[in-house]
Amino acid sequence: MKKLLTLTLGAAVAAGPAMAELVFPSLSYRTGAYAAGGIPFADGYADYFTLLNVRDGGIGGVMTAVPECETAYDTERGVECYESTRGSGALVYQPLSTGITYQLIPRTTADGIPMHTMGYGRTSAANGDVFSHTFNYPANYWDAASVIINILLEENGGSLEGKTIALLYHNSAYGREPIRTLQTLAEQYGFTLSELPVDHPGQEQGNQWLQIRREQPDYVVMWGWGVMNQVAVQEAVNIRYPMENFIGNWWAGAEHDVTSVGADAAGYRSLNMNRLGDMPVFDEIQTLVIDAGLAAGDGTNLGSVLYTRGMYAAFLAAEAAELAQEMNGVAQIDAAMMRDAMESLVITNETMEAAGMPGIGPEFTVTCEDHGGTGMAIMQQWDGEQWVTLTDFIAPDDAVIQPLVLEDSAQYAAEASIEPQCGES
Amino acid sequence: MAVGAFTSYKLMTAFPGLDMISITLLSGFMTAMVGVAFGLPSLRIKGFYLAVATLAAQFFLVWLFNKVPWFYNNSASGQISAPERDFFYFTNIAVTGPNAESWAKYLFCFIFVFVLAWVARNLTRGSVGRQWMAIRDMDIAAEIIGVNPLKAKLTAFAVSSFYVGISGALLFTVYLGAVEVGASYGIQKSFLVLFMIIIGGLGSIFGSFAGAAFMVLLPVVLKVLLVDGLGLDTALSTHFQFVIVGGLIMFFLIVEPHGLARLWALMKEKLRLWPFPH
Numbered sequence: 001m002k003k004l005l006t007l008t009l010g011a012a013v014a015a016g017p018a019m020a021e022l023v024f025p026s027l028s029y030r031t032g033a034y035a036a037g038g039i040p041f042a043d044g045y046a047d048y049f050t051l052l053n054v055r056d057g058g059i060g061g062v063m064t065a066v067p068e069c070e071t072a073y074d075t076e077r078g079v080e081c082y083e084s085t086r087g088s089g090a091l092v093y094q095p096l097s098t099g100i101t102y103q104l105i106p107r108t109t110a111d112g113i114p115m116h117t118m119g120y121g122r123t124s125a126a127n128g129d130v131f132s133h134t135f136n137y138p139a140n141y142w143d144a145a146s147v148i149i150n151i152l153l154e155e156n157g158g159s160l161e162g163k164t165i166a167l168l169y170h171n172s173a174y175g176r177e178p179i180r181t182l183q184t185l186a187e188q189y190g191f192t193l194s195e196l197p198v199d200h201p202g203q204e205q206g207n208q209w210l211q212i213r214r215e216q217p218d219y220v221v222m223w224g225w226g227v228m229n230q231v232a233v234q235e236a237v238n239i240r241y242p243m244e245n246f247i248g249n250w251w252a253g254a255e256h257d258v259t260s261v262g263a264d265a266a267g268y269r270s271l272n273m274n275r276l277g278d279m280p281v282f283d284e285i286q287t288l289v290i291d292a293g294l295a296a297g298d299g300t301n302l303g304s305v306l307y308t309r310g311m312y313a314a315f316l317a318a319e320a321a322e323l324a325q326e327m328n329g330v331a332q333i334d335a336a337m338m339r340d341a342m343e344s345l346v347i348t349n350e351t352m353e354a355a356g357m358p359g360i361g362p363e364f365t366v367t368c369e370d371h372g373g374t375g376m377a378i379m380q381q382w383d384g385e386q387w388v389t390l391t392d393f394i395a396p397d398d399a400v401i402q403p404l405v406l407e408d409s410a411q412y413a414a415e416a417s418i419e420p421q422c423g424e425s
Numbered sequence: 426m427a428v429g430a431f432t433s434y435k436l437m438t439a440f441p442g443l444d445m446i447s448i449t450l451l452s453g454f455m456t457a458m459v460g461v462a463f464g465l466p467s468l469r470i471k472g473f474y475l476a477v478a479t480l481a482a483q484f485f486l487v488w489l490f491n492k493v494p495w496f497y498n499n500s501a502s503g504q505i506s507a508p509e510r511d512f513f514y515f516t517n518i519a520v521t522g523p524n525a526e527s528w529a530k531y532l533f534c535f536i537f538v539f540v541l542a543w544v545a546r547n548l549t550r551g552s553v554g555r556q557w558m559a560i561r562d563m564d565i566a567a568e569i570i571g572v573n574p575l576k577a578k579l580t581a582f583a584v585s586s587f588y589v590g591i592s593g594a595l596l597f598t599v600y601l602g603a604v605e606v607g608a609s610y611g612i613q614k615s616f617l618v619l620f621m622i623i624i625g626g627l628g629s630i631f632g633s634f635a636g637a638a639f640m641v642l643l644p645v646v647l648k649v650l651l652v653d654g655l656g657l658d659t660a661l662s663t664h665f666q667f668v669i670v671g672g673l674i675m676f677f678l679i680v681e682p683h684g685l686a687r688l689w690a691l692m693k694e695k696l697r698l699w700p701f702p703h
Contacts, residue, residue, distance in 0.1 A: 030660030070659035075608050079601065102504050102603045110523035122502070171491065173502035173605050197491075200607055411500075415438070415508055416522075 021063045022333070024049060024317055025085040027095045032072040033201035034226030036256045037306055039297060041096055042068065044310025046296035047289050051281075052318060054288045059318055060325040062332055068296075073226070075099040082107065091338045092116050092317050098174035101134075106416065109133045114339040118313050119144070119250055119273050123177055124408035126372025128343065129420040131409065135342050135371045137316075138361050139273045139396075141223075142404060143375030144249045145178040146396035147271060148221055149185050151379055160191040166212055168205075168232060169223040171197035178223055178249075180408075184400055202228025209235040222248045229257035233265050243267030250377060254305040258382045266384035271377045274312045274360050276305065276387055281356030285311075305387060312360055319355075320345050343368055362393045368422040375401070426593025427486050427610035428456040428586075431496050433594040434505040434604075437521075438498060444513045445520050445533065445598065452594035453587040459486075460586020467578050471564070483615055490606040506603035521598045530599050537591060545630055548584065557581050620670070624677050626684025635685040643670065 028042035049064040058064050069081035078100030093115045095101055101121035108115045116135045123142045125134040169175030186193040196208040229252045236246050244267040253270025282303050290299035301307040324333040324341035345366045352360055364373040376393035432452040463482040467475050490496050497505050509522030519525040520533045548554050556577040559567035568574055597604045625636020651662035
């Protein structure tokens with residue numbers, strides 16, 4: 001089952017810096033409290049590259065390799081993984097952890113390796129002027145917060161005056177990200193925001209839900225991950241909180257978060273940045289990768305929310321690598337070429353359709369100043385058996401987010417004494 | 426450790442001209458003061474109850490650094506990250522930040538480890554150390570022979586907190602570069618340090634080095650052996666690691682409470698007499 005992975009791993013170790021292939025390290029976590037989310041993402045990421053190898057002979061004729069390194073969502077081990085794989089000709093890092101992202105932003109910038117933090121990480125990295133090697137297209141946390149508020153505004157006839165919204169968040173860098181945006185939005189629209197932190201790993205939420213039961217907020221918005229999501233959904237059912245007023249962000253809306261509660265959780269809504277449903281690419285992965293015994297996991301995650309997102313991440317990385325090959329006219333690209341290509345990446349409906357995943361994400365263009373994409377997301381709802389897409393891609397309120405991004409990135413630039421990179425070019 | 430890290434962060438951002446050696450030492454002193462404050466109850470309670478009381482400090486400090494935004498300069502994520510600072514005045518060698526060279530980091534830490542280990546060795550040999558040991562072995566007897574328990578206990582807390590503060594500061598500034606208090610200085614980290622001491626050997630300076638080396642190197646060795654050598658996948662080898670570390674801790678507690686330091690001493694003894702033991 002793991003043969004190819006081990007072979008490529010072995011090859012990567014043996015060949016080392018000989019650079020006979022395109023290396024996309026996967027800092028995965030298949031153990032610990034967050035494994036439920038880490039496994040499908042890592043599977044999707046690895047399987048898509050395997051598909052490219054089997055079907056097309058790699059990217060532009062060069063085989064890809066996805067060496068995996070276990071981080072257990074732990075920042076220190078994430079850094080160790082980075083240090084141990086960066087010498088292998090790594091093209092782009094996707095740590096799938098906000099904590100690790102914060103550690104790696106200065107390191108990757110110093111080493112000249114791009115990092116793609118899709119829908120997580122440091123939001124202000126969308127300002128490419130300051131964060132030269134960090135990309136967070138197609139969307140980021142503050143977009144998510146804004147999209148949720150926009151949807152609620154629409155549902156309430158354009159006004160949230162006097163409403164209360166509780167933010168149930170993972171008490172870490174990840175969960176604290178949206179607070180600033182939501183506070184700004186609360187001032188703007190006149191709703192009351194109450195913040196309920198849940199400590200790592202998130203199994204203990206009795207107090208928080210007691211408070212929700214007492215205060216009866218109109219909406220509960222959740223920034224959760226890993227085991228915290230399942231517990232929160234269960235607790236919400238226990239106190240009979242109206243599920244359709246309980247909204248998760250895009251890391252709190254996968255199958256495994258709600259299946260343990262099942263039909264009782266029907267109505268629970270969450271954001272998603274990638275579309276679901278049947279796509280031609282799944283059939284190809286099934287026949288060429290899973291049936292051939294080359295899958296990274298056991299193959300059961302195919303088509304699930306996070307598998308699709310991992311695959312989407314791999315697709316964006318592969319597109320950027322292909323663009324880098326075109327721009328430089330060489331097949332064996334390096335990290336600097338990859339960075340330049342990521343900065344001029346254009347994703348259109350045609351490219352998505354050509355890859356067999358029509359409409360998986362919004363169309364977007366990355367520029368030197370804007371590393372953040374459009375920030376659009378869809379709303380999905382759990383009907384008791386599966387996730388149903390409710391809306392089309394909804395845009396966030398850039399008028400609110402852009403000043404916050406600029407403010408936060410300016411603070412970072414001052415602290416780390418960074419010169420804006422886009423001006424001179 | 427968290428106190429040391431946050432003190433150095435505040436010092437680094439508040440006084441950009443300060444060099445790393447003074448920052449690290451000041452962080453140590455700050456932690457020593459906090460340690461003394463939490464050591465005060467030790468005059469009343471002892472043994473197991475004291476351990477629980479100091480455990481409260483662990484949770485209180487993590488909560489404090491999470492709760493009060495002043496400690497992390499109001500950053501949106503609650504993380505602190507180390508800016509670039511120099512080795513010492515007038516030297517232009519960075520030891521923190523992404524551009525620091527590995528050799529500079531290594532030498533910087535090595536100087537601290539060397540000097541502090543040397544000081545520790547001499548402290549334990551001198552009168553202060555003998556007072557500590559007397560109090561540790563039997564506090565009533567120590568009091569009778571003229572050891573001031575207040576002074577001995579509080580200096581013990583101050584000195585050990587000073588060491589811990591320095592290690593916390595170095596972990597943040599030199600090694601990690603960015604820290605989130607719950608993830609990096611949580612109870613897990615305290616357990617890791619405790620295991621290092623148990624495996625290395627309680628009550629010896631060499632033991633803490635041996636234990637630290639063991640706990641840090643074991644995952645690396647296991648990864649090389651299981652993932653690269655045997656071709657197991659990463660998740661399985663991580664699970665194996667839990668089993669092996671847990672087993673070793675039980676083994677050491679039951680079979681050899683004095684840990685690796687004792688094993689090392691025994692081996693030296695045996696080899697000296699080999700091949701003709703008594």
